[in-house]
Amino acid sequence: MFFKIICLTVLVFAGVQSAELPVAKCNLEDSACLRTSFQKMMPIFMTGIPDANVEVLDPMEMDDLAFELAGLQFTMTGGLMKGLKNSIVDGVQWDTKKKTFTVDFHMDNSVKGHYTANGRILILPITGDGQIKIRLKRLQMKIKITYDVVKGSNGKDIIKPKKYSFDFDAQESAHYQLTNLFNGNKELSETMLTFLNENWKQIAAEFGRPMIDLASKRIFKNVVNFFEANPIEEITSA
Numbered sequence: 001m002f003f004k005i006i007c008l009t010v011l012v013f014a015g016v017q018s019a020e021l022p023v024a025k026c027n028l029e030d031s032a033c034l035r036t037s038f039q040k041m042m043p044i045f046m047t048g049i050p051d052a053n054v055e056v057l058d059p060m061e062m063d064d065l066a067f068e069l070a071g072l073q074f075t076m077t078g079g080l081m082k083g084l085k086n087s088i089v090d091g092v093q094w095d096t097k098k099k100t101f102t103v104d105f106h107m108d109n110s111v112k113g114h115y116t117a118n119g120r121i122l123i124l125p126i127t128g129d130g131q132i133k134i135r136l137k138r139l140q141m142k143i144k145i146t147y148d149v150v151k152g153s154n155g156k157d158i159i160k161p162k163k164y165s166f167d168f169d170a171q172e173s174a175h176y177q178l179t180n181l182f183n184g185n186k187e188l189s190e191t192m193l194t195f196l197n198e199n200w201k202q203i204a205a206e207f208g209r210p211m212i213d214l215a216s217k218r219i220f221k222n223v224v225n226f227f228e229a230n231p232i233e234e235i236t237s238a
Helices: 002-011 031-047 186-198 200-207 209-229
Strands: 066-067 072-083 090-096 100-121 124-151 155-179
Touching: 031 090, 031 100, 031 186, 066 186, 066 209, 072 209, 100 155, 100 186, 124 186, 124 209, 155 186, 155 209
Parallel strands: none
Antiparallel strands: 066 072, 072 100, 090 100, 100 124, 124 155
């Protein structure tokens, strides 16, 4: 079973049949090997695998977002995220006793869509209804997944991810563009955009979690879909 789990780990971000697997088989204790394998598989999974019911995740068509946080009411519709398939994997850690694995990775990332905003961002009031584009340079992510090994509907063993958690950090820069702030008032708009971009790290840390959670939920859903469609014996060698 350990051998099978090793192979499945590599496939979490890939979803391809073992005959197509362009990676070396790794020992669970070999973190360097696992990191290399995940790096090779990341863009394959993020591009989508229809046969395994894995959606295209880059670009990702995001679900509608709405939240009220720290005095800000915010919505975004028609969201599109880009950058996941170019992620750099920094590390992979497995704990077979606790049945968890953690993947650390980073990327340059962008999100755009239609937004509404009303309330306050940190110390400044804001109102707006228009287009938003956010560019993040070196967005650092850590996703931890807990799983079980269970019998599928056909009686074969499958990996069943149960839940996930994540942390994130915008490490190098973030740039915010929003149209139609303050009903098009140029002076107030320029003041707000300058404020957002000068305080990019605090803005990302305080208000970025709902957006990152939306993307993480979509990734997790597709990891679950892949394993439901592929018994362990069909995606590992003997």
